[in-house]
Amino acid sequence: MKALIVLLVLISSTTLAQVAKSPEEVSPLLIGQQVPDISLKSADNQEQQLRSLVAEKPTVLLFYRGGWCPYCNAHLSEIQEAEEAIIDQGYQILAISPDAPANLQTTEDDKQIHYQLYSDADGTLMEAMGIAFKAPENYLGLLEKSSEGENQGILPVPSVFVIDTNGNIEFEYVNPDYKTRISGKLLLAIIENLH
Known part of the structure; x- marks a missing residue:
């Protein structure tokens, strides 16, 4: 019986870390579950543990496809507009993408982003969060370039x-349609009603 339980735990944890074939097939972690303690790199190439970052204060964790994505850039800017009100609620904002640290800096500068951007270039956190999927073939070169060779096509x-x-x-908002994002106003309303 004990061996069966261990086997089931191993199977379930392996299933969570798989890369889906399409955006519609992802299996994100659920409300009430804990985020994994995975290392990320900041725009200045410093390693940080996710759990240490979120232990500082409640966190809005935003995953985006990369600084090359116009929909992502529009969303980052919209969240930037709501940042002050989100901070007033006692939260911090951390945005994570497959971009290498140098490309995060470019996004911060171009979009005048004040909150922290982090690199998950190899996709370890995306996989552990259950939101990683196999990128279409036409994205592979772009992902390899923006991640400085770290991303293997997710x-x-x-x-x-x-x-x-x-x-x-x-709370979580996960939408397979990359053109549809949660608005800054709705996110703020959700945060205000969480506590």
């Missing part, structure tokens, strides 16, 4: 998670 479904300081997911 993209995140653009997603927003609200995380408490213990790393628990309190």
Whole structure:
């Protein structure tokens, strides 16, 4: 019986870390589950542990496809407009993409983003969060270039998670249609109603 339980735990944890074949087939972590403790790189190439970052204050964790994506850039800018009100609620915003640290800096400068951008170039966090999918073939060269060779052809479904300081997911918005994003106003309303 004990061996069966161990086997089931191994199977379920392996299933969560798989890369979906399409955006519609992702299996994101659920509300109430904890985010994994995975290392990310900041725009200045410093390694940070996700759990350490979210332990500082409640967090809006935003996953985007990359600085090359016009829909992502529009969303980053919209969230930037809501940043002050989100911070007033006691939250921080962390945005994560497959871009290499140098490309994060370009996005920060071009879009005048004030919140923190982090690199998950090899997709480890995307996979662990259950939002990674196999990128269409026409994206492979772009992903290899923007990740400086780290990304092996996976993209995140653009997603927003609200995380408490213990790393628990309190809210999530995961939409396979990369053109449809949660608005800054709706995100703020959700945050205001969480506590």
